[in-house]
Amino acid sequence: MQNSVSFGSEENLLSMMERRRKAGVVWQAVFLFSTSLAILFLILLLFSVIDSTFGFAAIRYEKKPSELMVGKSQLSDFSRQELEETAKTHLSSGILRRVEYEKPIADRTDKDLIGILEQYVLQPSVLRTWGLWASLTKQGEINEYLFDQGDAVLTFKSWLTIDFLFADQSANPLYAGIRTAMLGSLWIILITFLFAFPIGVGSAIYLEEYAKPTRLTRLLQLNIFNLSAVPSIIYGLLGLAVFVRAMETFTSGSLFSGVADTTANGRTILSGGLTLGLLVLPIIIINTQEALKAVPDSLRMSSYGIGATKWQTIWGQVLPVSIDRILTGTILALSRALGETAPLVVIGASTFISVDPSGIFSKFTTLPIQIYQWSARPQGAYRNVAGAAIIALLILLMALNSSAIILRDKLSKKKRMEA
Amino acid sequence: MAIDNPHFRKKSRFHEHIIETVMFLFALFSMLITVGIVVILVRESYLFFSDPQVDLIGFLTGKNWQPMIHQFGFLPLLNATFTTSIIAMLLGIPIGLFVAIYLAEYASDRMRGILKPVLEVLAGIPTIVYGYFALTFMTPLLRSLFGQDVVEIYNTASAGLVIGILVLPMIATMAEDAISSVPKELRLAAYALGGTKIETTFKVVIPAALSGLSATFLLALSRAIGETMVVALAAGAGPKLTANPFKAAETITGYIVRISGGDVSYNSVDYNSIFALGLVLSIITFTLNLVSRKISTIFHQEYE
Known part of the structure; x- marks a missing residue:
């Protein structure tokens, strides 16, 4: 943009007008770009939060269900009686006492018992987690990691669950709540x-x-x-x-x-x-x-x-x-x-x-x-x-x-x- | 006659006076907060500076902040605070200003209807979320852009950039107010002289709104200097005097949060030091707010 206006030949005048018009277009693009940046920031912010809330987690269990009861590969396959039995034999005495104190094992639901057994007997620990984006795009890397770890189990996890809302703090991120x-x-x-x-x-x-x-x-x-x-x-x-x-x-x-x-x-x-x-x-x-x-x-x-x-x-x-x-x-x-x-x-x-x-x-x-x-x-x-x-x-x-x-x-x- | 009838005389309404007094005391309470802040900060700072390990000159000029070996030079903390704030302003001011110009001069009503809520949502997000964003998004981004060896896991650049995003909605909103309050006649006069829209904006509107804009920028700077959670999460723990924004360095606010978050015992030098730093922080932000206010009063006199 020029401050002094010179009335030269028509060609000069036209080129000056063109320059001024272009400056306007360029700046308007800059303004629009900045505005889209502001929107982009908001999207990125929300994305980064959502990205870490969902995704794959490699989990290693200390014990496998088959080690507790021969022939059963999942806790949900256990019968009621087997669940109660496993709880009584495999929970450490301190935890057993606490669990019984809160609510006797006989009165607890199957789902409840499975949860307790999973947390205290199978003892899962998180080896590594991936964000949503990585989970969707880096399958190869994740599989490679799993292969290296051997016995780790891969689960797609939503870290935000109903349990998360109602659980208290925990030293294990899998069971931490708010x-x-x-x-x-x-x-x-x-x-x-x-x-x-x-x-x-x-x-x-x-x-x-x-x-x-x-x-x-x-x-x-x-x-x-x-x-x-x-x-x-x-x-x-x-x-x-x-x-x-x-x-x-x-x-x-x-x-x-x-x-x-x-x-x-x-x-x-x-x-x-x-x-x-x-x-x-x-x-x-x-x-x-x-x-x-x-x-x-x-x-x-x-x-x-x-x-x-x-x-x-x-x-x-x-x-x-x-x-x-x-x-x-x-x-x-x-x-x-x-x-x-x-x-x-x-x-x-x-x-x-x-x-x-x-x-x-x-x-x-x-x-x-x-x-x-x-x-x-x-x-x-x-x-x-x-x-x-x-x-x-x-x-x-x-x-x-x-x-x-x-x-x-x-x-x-x-x-x-x-x- | 009726005038003499005691029922018609103005009654002294005792409870009206009580209510007014109570309301007045409520209003005085905010004054008490200010007095409280000043008294607490000055008193504890006095205790800090009267400690034999500390001297004022060493505090103001020392290049080491290591309470363990009795070194209390606040320059590293101040330096980190200014590094993050300046980076924040480098990002926040141009983008915030451009968004404001777009909103005030270019955007259609429909566009404003979309943008204003976006800015409001950005402004309403708690700062701890911005801290999380700095840690989980900005830092990995910087590290992948500039190299893992160049950018440390905790660094002032990441914190600064995210603070810039954090103050952006504030800058955009306040700057838009400043720009919008420039009288329409000025724009029309510029158009009549043959100015293009962009020439009018840059040579007429912005200069006319300059005082309001500077007030906005100063307030944003003050906000950036006082910002805590982003630097506490992303800038690193441990005061260090460095000009490299890719290195970890602790700011004044970051230090206060770290020390008070641990179990610090009363009347120790550590405990008193956070109040001394709080005093420094208050003086800086108060001065900025005061100058900002002065500038904007001048501005209001111009157009009213």
Whole structure:
């Protein structure tokens, strides 16, 4: 592109016009290319997760079914009696006691028993896994590997199964699950909501309905915007110093003696929920302010006009018409909290936990933390497990976000009908 | 008369005052968070710097961060943080800007209807998933492109590129707002002078939106510097001063996560050091946010 326009011969002029036109076409192609890149990134991201969630796994069993019962090549061929017998003779006494304690063997279903026998007697271990893409394209390499390994069994595995959702953590990636982590996440979200929602909405009501444009108000507003841009890890440090350490007697529950989990020393669901509450508070305030701003002033004026007080106006008129937007904003803030990892790792939630959280004073792990731990492990199979956990997390987030949309539609429809 | 009737007098409504006070206290609470952050970071940092093993000059200029042998120079961590952030900006700014230009100036309504949700989904994905993506996709990709010997398993390039993807939706959305808020008259004037669409975009619209765009870029940089999970998974553990983006190096945030994730005992130098680094991180991001805000207020004055 040239800045100076020279009116030379017609030929020059035409070639210049042509150059300018071409520049436009080239740049438009660049813009389009960048945009497709953005879409490609999203596709690749989802692909990389799905790729590791499904695929072949080479598994080696310590024992074969034929070693347990002559002439049977599969556990499912065993009769009921044979299953019970094998369980009693081959399970180690400790595991047998635990299994019997949870539910007597005689009462268990066949499927249940097969599962137990497979896990504790056949003892499968994952030698190597392949992603979906490699499973479909690199048959030769996989067969070669299997040939080298000899007795390994190849199975096409979906790492995301119903069992995966309901199993707790395990040292064997084949039996690891996310129940503990999901319960932890739900508990945390509950505390976060109970803590941040009233304070957030209250702050927003003050700033939008009561506050006069003073220096203090401007300072409060500026502060909220600044807080919303503070890196999440800083909230983790704040939570570590305040909730985990300074308020330990409160957050560990030892203040209310009897219910305390003595080993948690402040690294509890309560601490985690409060920390994330601080994190999402500015977001809830800003979203609620937007919702309140959208309420027309005429509504407030008519309410005052018929003699309502300020609070009557807010409670009876302003909040009912803005509640759908407030809730939508809050749910979006909570979905941010659901995906947060760094602050919770900083307050020390990142430990191996296989016990379900039993209350707000329990130690906990959450879905993102679980994903972090599994991804960070060197064993390949945990990457697949992490992929499955990511899909579960994304589905959970999608459910939360769509519930926000459904809620909004429902409430606004109700409002229209009343009007 | 009715005026004298006590029922018609304005009542002092006590509970109205209580409600207002409670709401005010709620609003003050956010102030308390800021005060809390400042007090905690400064107090623990003070403890860190008053430790005999640590001195401020050594902290600011030292090229080694090895708490085991009492060396606390934060340059390796800072260097890694800037390496990942700059790589992120090199990817995120041009692509984000181009997407924004496409959205604001070229895209049809139908195209915007597809693109906006894509950006929203990208923005809504938790950062830990981006970390996983860096580890399982970006790193193997870089290793197969540049060679297994050149690119280490953990490296800042992979983390940086993925952070670039992570801030892309934010840049695109905010930059689109900045570009869209340029008055239409400016474009029409440029067309009237015979400018082509691309000339109008680059010589009229972008300069007019420049302050909003710079504010966006600074905010994105601040976000990239504070990003944690991607670097914790993909950039490597162990502070190292290196200019090579294909080598492993630990960032400020990566170090904080690694140290606090282990069982660190209170009042140890390790424990205090993460707060000192948190203070550094806060100062950097706060300054960037402040400058970004200042720039965008100037911008708003221009067009209102």
